[in-house]
Amino acid sequence: MQLGLIGLGKMGGNMRERLRRAGHEVVGFDRNPDVADVKTLPALVKALEAPRVVWVMVPAGDPTRETVAKLAELLEPGDLVIDGGNSRFTDDFENAKLLGAKKIGYVDCGVSGGIWGLENGYGLMCGGDKKWVTRAMPIFDALRPEGPRDEGFVHAGKVGAGHYTKMVHNGIEYGLMAAYAEGFELLEKKDIVTDVPGAFKAWSRGTVVRSWLLDLMVDALEENPHLDDVSDYTNDSGEGRWTVEEAIALSVPMPVISASLFARFASRQQSSPTMQAVAALRGQFGGHQVMTIAEGDKLRTGDVPATAKRAARRESPTKQAARRGAAKKASAGAQASASRANVGAAKKAVASGTATSTQATDTADSARGQKRAAKKTSKS
Numbered sequence: 182m183q184l185g186l187i188g189l190g191k192m193g194g195n196m197r198e199r200l201r202r203a204g205h206e207v208v209g210f211d212r213n214p215d216v217a218d219v220k221t222l223p224a225l226v227k228a229l230e231a232p233r234v235v236w237v238m239v240p241a242g243d244p245t246r247e248t249v250a251k252l253a254e255l256l257e258p259g260d261l262v263i264d265g266g267n268s269r270f271t272d273d274f275e276n277a278k279l280l281g282a283k284k285i286g287y288v289d290c291g292v293s294g295g296i297w298g299l300e301n302g303y304g305l306m307c308g309g310d311k312k313w314v315t316r317a318m319p320i321f322d323a324l325r326p327e328g329p330r331d332e333g334f335v336h337a338g339k340v341g342a343g344h345y346t347k348m349v350h351n352g353i354e355y356g357l358m359a360a361y362a363e364g365f366e367l368l369e370k371k372d373i374v375t376d377v378p379g380a381f382k383a384w385s386r387g388t389v390v391r392s393w394l395l396d397l398m399v400d401a402l403e404e405n406p407h408l409d410d411v412s413d414y415t416n417d418s419g420e421g422r423w424t425v426e427e428a429i430a431l432s433v434p435m436p437v438i439s440a441s442l443f444a445r446f447a448s449r450q451q452s453s454p455t456m457q458a459v460a461a462l463r464g465q466f467g468g469h470q471v472m473t474i475a476e477g478d479k480l481r482t483g484d485v486p487a488t489a490k491r492a493a494r495r496e497s498p499t500k501q502a503a504r505r506g507a508a509k510k511a512s513a514g515a516q517a518s519a520s521r522a523n524v525g526a527a528k529k530a531v532a533s534g535t536a537t538s539t540q541a542t543d544t545a546d547s548a549r550g551q552k553r554a555a556k557k558t559s560k561s
Contacts (some may be wrong), residue, residue, distance in 0.1 A: 182319045184407040185225045187248060188238035188266070189216045192292065195299035195326060196238065196265075196487075203323035222251055234317055238292075241268045241419065249276045251561070258284035261313050262322075265290045269423055273308065277340045283440070286313040289340060291323075291347020302326030306350070308342030324540045352424030352438045355417075359441035361398050378402035414493065415445045419509065452477075461468040 182205050186197050189211035197207045211217040212223045219225045226233065232254060237248050245268050252262055260278055266272065268289065277287040289310060294303035303324045307314050314321075314336050325333035361381075368377045368428045380400045385391050407410065417459040428435035447453065452474060464471035473478070 185235040185322045195237035226255045259446040261286035270345040273341040289343040351420035355421045355441040356437040415448045
């Protein structure tokens with residue numbers, strides 16, 4: 182079967198290769214001319230025989246919406262567009278309406294598998310009319326894992342159902358990762374446990390918590406047993422937020438996924454305003470010591486003067502009030518400084534047209550993941 186594929190990044194490029202290995206003809210377009218088969222979208226459409234099938238694999242949001250709008254002007258009645266990115270399901274309604282007015286089909290397809298999909302196959306979740314899904318089934322069969330179709334592919338329902346299902350999938354992923362991570366921290370803290378990587382590895386066969394995510398955790402701990410020099414700053418790509426928003430809209434209790442999303446938010450804070458407020462309240466009602474940011478950092482590194490508490494108790498109420506005032510001023514200064522830095526970085530990114538820090542971090546994470554995958558493949 183012939184397919185036009187737009188977007189040849191870490192996912193799209195591997196998808197093109199997997200499809201070609203299965204004998205399909207893939208014409209790929211990307212803004213990077215070094216990986217593209219054609220130079221423009223019109224050239225891609227011209228290279229395909231009608232009725233055409235075009236798969237869009239570009240970042241969610243404006244890039245996808247703009248690509249679909251361009252295809253609406255280039256394609257013909259009877260052609261089909263598949264959005265395989267991480268678009269919000271509500272975008273699918275508008276895309277289908279735009280293309281449907283020109284009698285062009287539309288299918289939304291959530292894709293899971295990451296950098297491992299080339300060899301292992303991709304989990305696929307589709308939404309749209311049955312006739313359009315059936316049209317593209319040879320492509321779906323080539324991309325999904327080997328074995329029974331229903332163990333790697335689902336026609337989940339109407340337009341939007343594919344991306345909605347993928348959204349929930351990613352929300353569950355947030356919760357699973359957080360649970361494994363919390364278990365790691367607890368094991369690391371207990372002095373009688375001396376082989377944390379071995380504990381995770383022992384869970385990977387036969388236990389009820391075994392999973393591919395656990396296997397990946399085992400791999401990570403084999404490379405870095407204590408996760409030394411790994412930053413806890415964690416991004417989110419949107420699906421976790423959308424999942425929680427839907428839980429609120431539909432009155433579905435979702436404490437685990439919500440907590441895992443909020444934990445990611447907390448990881449980005451240099452200092453926690455929430456816990457600053459808690460510390461301030463303890464000082465107000467109980468007379469507990471309210472430390473400056475510098476004093477708190479010393480505690481985190483284990484630098485706790487033995488006389489600190491005794492000295493605090495000996496201080497007069499006036500000195501305690503002065504210290505609280507200094508702590509409040511230092512906290513406010515740190516928060517203002519961080520805010521200015523964030524705003525400045527955002528303005529600089531907009532003015533220069535470069536990627537934001539979040540995108541830069543995602544790119545670096547992807548590069549490291551691909552490097553690990555290549556290393557593992559070479560070992561096997």
